[in-house]
Amino acid sequence: xxxxxxxxxxxxxxxxxxxxxxxxxxxxxxxxxxxxxxxxxxxxxxxxxxxxxxxxxxxxxxxxxxxxxxxxxxxxxxxxxxxxxxxxxxxxxxxxxxxxxxxxxxxxxxxxxxxxxxxxxxxxxxxxxxxxxxxxxxxxxxxxxxxxxxx
Amino acid sequence: xxxxxxxxxxxxxxxxxxxxxxxxxxxxxxxxxxxxxxxxxxxxxxxxxxxxxxxxxxxxxxxxxxxxxxxxxxxxxxxxxxxxxxxxxxxxxxxxxxxxxxxxxxxxxxxxxxxxxxxxxxxxxxxxxxxxxxxxxxxxxxxxxxxxxxxxxxxxxxxxxxxxxxxxxxxxxxxxxxxxxxxxxxxxxxxxxxxxxxxxxxxxxxxxxxxxxxxxxxxxxxxxxxxxxxxxxxxxxxxxxxxxxxxxxxxxxxxxxxxxxxxxxxxxxxxxxxxxxxxxxxxxxxxxxxxxxxxxxxxxx
Ligand SMILES: [Zn+2]
Ligand SMILES: [Zn+2]
Numbered sequence: 001x002x003x004x005x006x007x008x009x010x011x012x013x014x015x016x017x018x019x020x021x022x023x024x025x026x027x028x029x030x031x032x033x034x035x036x037x038x039x040x041x042x043x044x045x046x047x048x049x050x051x052x053x054x055x056x057x058x059x060x061x062x063x064x065x066x067x068x069x070x071x072x073x074x075x076x077x078x079x080x081x082x083x084x085x086x087x088x089x090x091x092x093x094x095x096x097x098x099x100x101x102x103x104x105x106x107x108x109x110x111x112x113x114x115x116x117x118x119x120x121x122x123x124x125x126x127x128x129x130x131x132x133x134x135x136x137x138x139x140x141x142x143x144x145x146x147x148x149x150x151x
Numbered sequence: 152x153x154x155x156x157x158x159x160x161x162x163x164x165x166x167x168x169x170x171x172x173x174x175x176x177x178x179x180x181x182x183x184x185x186x187x188x189x190x191x192x193x194x195x196x197x198x199x200x201x202x203x204x205x206x207x208x209x210x211x212x213x214x215x216x217x218x219x220x221x222x223x224x225x226x227x228x229x230x231x232x233x234x235x236x237x238x239x240x241x242x243x244x245x246x247x248x249x250x251x252x253x254x255x256x257x258x259x260x261x262x263x264x265x266x267x268x269x270x271x272x273x274x275x276x277x278x279x280x281x282x283x284x285x286x287x288x289x290x291x292x293x294x295x296x297x298x299x300x301x302x303x304x305x306x307x308x309x310x311x312x313x314x315x316x317x318x319x320x321x322x323x324x325x326x327x328x329x330x331x332x333x334x335x336x337x338x339x340x341x342x343x344x345x346x347x348x349x350x351x352x353x354x355x356x357x358x359x360x361x362x363x364x365x366x367x368x369x370x371x372x373x374x375x376x377x378x379x380x381x382x383x384x385x386x387x388x389x390x391x392x393x394x395x396x397x398x399x400x401x402x403x404x405x406x407x408x409x410x411x412x413x414x415x416x417x418x419x420x421x422x423x424x425x426x427x428x429x430x431x432x433x434x435x436x437x438x439x440x441x442x443x444x445x446x447x448x449x450x451x452x
Contacts, residue, residue, distance in 0.1 A: 006358050010280050016369055026373040029366075036377040053381060053390075063278060064309035072381070074389050082396045093317075097306050098277035098336040147389030150380055 004032050008058060011101050023105045025056065033058040037069075039105060041148065042113040046140035047075070050148030054084075054108070056101065066095035067104055076136075076143040078117040078126035086111070087121035158183060158215060161253035168256070185210055186255055189226075192267040203229035203266050203273075204295055205238070209255055216253055219246040224262075228295030229272035238265055277337050278302035281357035288352035294340040300352035307333050307346045 012032070015025050022042070028034040037054040041047030053072040059065045069091060071084035079087040090099060090107055120126030129136040162183055165173055169188060176185040186209045194200040205228070210221040222242050227235055241261050246254055272283050272291075276299045283289050288300040298306070314331045335342050384390055 006281070007279050016367065024373055024377075026370055026377060029374065036374065036381075038377065038380065051380060053377070053384065061309060064305055065313070072390055073384055074391055082391070082399070083393055084391045096336045096339065097302075100280075147384060147387060149384075149387070149389075151383035 005062075007063060008032065015102060020102050020106060022109060023102070025101060025105060033062075035101065037105060039109050039112070041144060042109060045113045046137045047077075047112045047144050047148070050075075050144040051150045052112075052148055054105075056104075058101075063097040063099075066091050066099075067101065069104065069108065074143060074147040076125060076140040077112065078115050078120045078122055078129045078136075079111055081122045085121060087119060154214065154217065155182070157253070158211065161216075161255065162186070164253075165255060169259070183211055186220075188259055190259055190262045190266060192270040193263060194267075194270065200270070202270050202291055202297070203227075205230060205235075205262065205266070207258060207262060209258065216249070217251055219250060220254065220258075222246070222258065229274055229291070229297055230269075231273040231275075234265070234269060234273055238262060241265070272297040276302050276355065278306055279355060279358055281355055284356040287355045287357075289355075290344065290349060292335050292340070292342045292344075294335050294338050294342070296335050296337045298336070299355040299358075300349040301354045303336075303344065304346055304350035304352065306336050307344060308350065310334075311346075 012027055022040040023037070025035045025037045028036060035056040035058075037056050039052045039054060041050035041052065051073075052075060054069055055072055057068045059068065069086060071080055071086065073084075075084070081087075086108060088107060088111060090096075090104065115129060117126040117129035125136065125139075128139070162175055165186070166175070173186065173188045175183050176187070178184045187206060189204055189206045191201045191204045204226075206225040208223040208225055210223075212218055212221065222239075224235055224238060224242075238261075242258055245257050245261055249257055272289065274297060275282055276289070276297060278298055279302050281299075283297065283299070290298055290300045290303050292298070292303075310333065311331050318326050333342050333344065334340060381390065
């Protein structure tokens with residue numbers, strides 16, 4: 001296996017030294033390209049109070065290709081499906097090597113603050129979000145309380 | 152001479168000297184309120200050798216020049232934060248020194264002097280996150296963003312390959328007629344570069360000299376916390392069970408009368424293979440990716 005690129009080392013160091021508020025990301029012991037991530041639910045969102053676990057993997061040609069990210073903790077959100085996959089343009093065709101692990105995680109946190117049911121990945125959730133927003137928000141809060149609490 | 156006439160005289164002089172390099176914005180009463188100029192180092196008009204620039208925006212409050220203009224430096228290119236901060240300091244000094252007299256031209260001059268002195272990018276390459284050392288081969292884009300030639304070549308080659316792969320997947324009528332257009336990694340402005348020439352450059356020096364990553368106790372602590380959270384949430388049924396969810400998806404697809412049976416080996420249809428494909432492409436790791444990498448690493452390779 002090729003040595004870890006310097007850029008990944010540098011990003012990891014910076015994530016440790018200057019952590020982003022509400023986000024922690026730490027490399028796996030046995031695979032430095034695999035990160036364990038916790039994103040805290042943003043204030044004033046239905047996800048407030050939740051601690052969401054995600055996994056992030058840097059592919060062989062990172063930063064030329066986007067990291068692969070998904071939620072591990074269950075979450076009720078129109079742009080995140082039952083498998084935890086995230087609908088976010090910068091993870092696909094809008095990826096640029098000038099983006100970093102920290103910018104990706106910040107964008108995901110922003111997506112929790114601003115769900116976008118018009119660009120859905122989880123269709124049933126998006127549908128409810130559009131026709132009955134208050135019920136959808138109630139569900140999201142309920143899922144957060146039930147699944148995303150810390151010990 | 153009235154205050155207004157003095158300002159008018161200063162602005163006319165600026166326009167005479169700087170011509171197209173300055174723009175003056177007037178408010179609805181016809182009074183000048185904003186002066187804007189993008190400043191480059193003096194390189195005897197060799198545009199190719201200008202590696203840095205910054206836009207000066209000076210708001211002229213009522214009473215200027217008897218009170219100081221409000222100065223902003225915008226769109227710095229090739230300059231790091233400390234250079235910009237030093238410039239702000241120098242501007243502040245100049246403004247108080249010249250209180251009561253026209254100062255815009257003076258400001259432009261000190262900025263130009265400073266840019267000429269540090270006419271080498273002091274920022275990082277956005278691709279590898281390292282700086283530019285003496286002898287590094289680097290490229291300035293039209294939009295004044297800097298990359299090691301080696302790093303930019305990598306970006307161009309990869310995005311072109313990704314574009315081609317996406318195109319190959321599309322049916323003929325959906326294919327782009329335009330062909331591949333390279334763009335700047337930082338601002339996405341279109342760029343045109345000679346990839347072959349760029350890719351012949353050696354990797355940047357700092358890349359070679361960087362130190363290794365060390366596992367700290369902070370990191371250990373965080374890892375421990377992650378593990379605990381996972382175990383706790385799992386005990387409450389809060390962790391996504393990929394296998395169960397994939398099986399649910401399969402059931403949905405299979406019960407959909409429009410899909411052909413999935414056991415045809417020649418054309419598996421949209422059910423099984425496509426689901427796995429999209430699962431992979433959208434951020435799920437295959438078991439292989441997750442565990443093979445671990446094995447390779449722990450065996451010390
Ligand atoms: Zn670089
Ligand atoms: Zn650019």
